[in-house]
Amino acid sequence: MLSVSAAELAAVATAVSADEVERAKAQLRANLLMARESVSASGDALARQIMLFGAPQSDKELLAAIDGLDPGAISAMAGRILESSAPAVAVVGPKSDVMSNAELARLLAA
Amino acid sequence: MTVTVSRLANGLRLATRHMPHATSVSVGIWVTVGARDECENEQGMAHMLEHMAFKGTTRRDAQTIAAEVENVGGYMNAHTSREETAYYLRLLPENLELGVDILADILTDSTLPTAEIERERGVIIQEIGQSLDTPDDLVFDLFARSCFEGHTLARPILGTVESVSGFSQKDLRSFLQRHYGAGQMLVVAAGAVTHDLLSALIESRLGHIADATTAKRQPAAWQGGRQIVERQLEQSHIVFGLPVMANTIEERFALMGLSTLYGGGMSSRLFSRFVKSGVFAILFFPLPR
Numbered sequence: 001m002l003s004v005s006a007a008e009l010a011a012v013a014t015a016v017s018a019d020e021v022e023r024a025k026a027q028l029r030a031n032l033l034m035a036r037e038s039v040s041a042s043g044d045a046l047a048r049q050i051m052l053f054g055a056p057q058s059d060k061e062l063l064a065a066i067d068g069l070d071p072g073a074i075s076a077m078a079g080r081i082l083e084s085s086a087p088a089v090a091v092v093g094p095k096s097d098v099m100s101n102a103e104l105a106r107l108l109a110a
Numbered sequence: 111m112t113v114t115v116s117r118l119a120n121g122l123r124l125a126t127r128h129m130p131h132a133t134s135v136s137v138g139i140w141v142t143v144g145a146r147d148e149c150e151n152e153q154g155m156a157h158m159l160e161h162m163a164f165k166g167t168t169r170r171d172a173q174t175i176a177a178e179v180e181n182v183g184g185y186m187n188a189h190t191s192r193e194e195t196a197y198y199l200r201l202l203p204e205n206l207e208l209g210v211d212i213l214a215d216i217l218t219d220s221t222l223p224t225a226e227i228e229r230e231r232g233v234i235i236q237e238i239g240q241s242l243d244t245p246d247d248l249v250f251d252l253f254a255r256s257c258f259e260g261h262t263l264a265r266p267i268l269g270t271v272e273s274v275s276g277f278s279q280k281d282l283r284s285f286l287q288r289h290y291g292a293g294q295m296l297v298v299a300a301g302a303v304t305h306d307l308l309s310a311l312i313e314s315r316l317g318h319i320a321d322a323t324t325a326k327r328q329p330a331a332w333q334g335g336r337q338i339v340e341r342q343l344e345q346s347h348i349v350f351g352l353p354v355m356a357n358t359i360e361e362r363f364a365l366m367g368l369s370t371l372y373g374g375g376m377s378s379r380l381f382s383r384f385v386k387s388g389v390f391a392i393l394f395f396p397l398p399r
Contacts, residue, residue: 040300046125061359078372
């Protein structure tokens, strides 16, 4: 599982298709707008924006950031994640040979 | 929708999102205290205090708090995370004053009755047991430890049986006084509400409270560790993560876009690789801290 996940993340850092990105943008946009129909979700989002960033962020600003996403931005973000040489790993389950953190780091860097 | 933010003279912040077509209002108080703010012997105290807030004030006992909310068809809940504790209500707009009064009451005038402390201690110890018996809960507590071992962020929000067993009324009162001040509180309302009305209600109920003396949070350093718990289960629950900082809105949405595309839905890459083959269930998301 870890080896496939690592390989797939590395693949995203190399290239993603325009179709995949447009689908992700549509999901983010719809999630944001549909959440705005709920008073609870709207209040929660406002609180989180202020607590995390110190000020509210306008939906216009958020939607513009979503619209501006392109394959390069997503691949670049995946590349930044892969720059870390120290993955953290947690496992609960039957005794198994989960690869070492060093081996996972090697796969991610490949 | 109009968003308005202001601050009372005592430092308490408040914000409203006026939603012209809404017929209800959500109002909550977010307090910047969570598991990461607990001392060694306080593990789980932020969470226990959240439970105790509903257990009685000078003016209302636990049953009255619940009844007053439900008498008007309202809904009340709360949550504790590693970085915040939040208390919130959803009500019809004509009951906003009642809602604000109850929220202010439970956060500033809680009596923390000893009989209720004993009852909630039992409830929380059951919760801890339930979490330990739920692999997809446990694995995320282990993951926090593997990310930040040695830092308060690595601790479970519920605390431990040992720590929770030691909390006294005096301990809880001290924690409340140290962390529940005007500068630590953010009041947010959304829906059929105006900022002027919320502001007047909050000024009247919380305009007098003082700031708290919360210690400055220590930044966490990424450890990139490893935590494995062997259990005789049918499935393995595996979480891995890597650190990355999204500093701007654009970077944050790049991260969310990546999350969606990589593992966020039935058309995502990991779903295609794993679930369609009938082997795994997966979940991929950024921990937004």
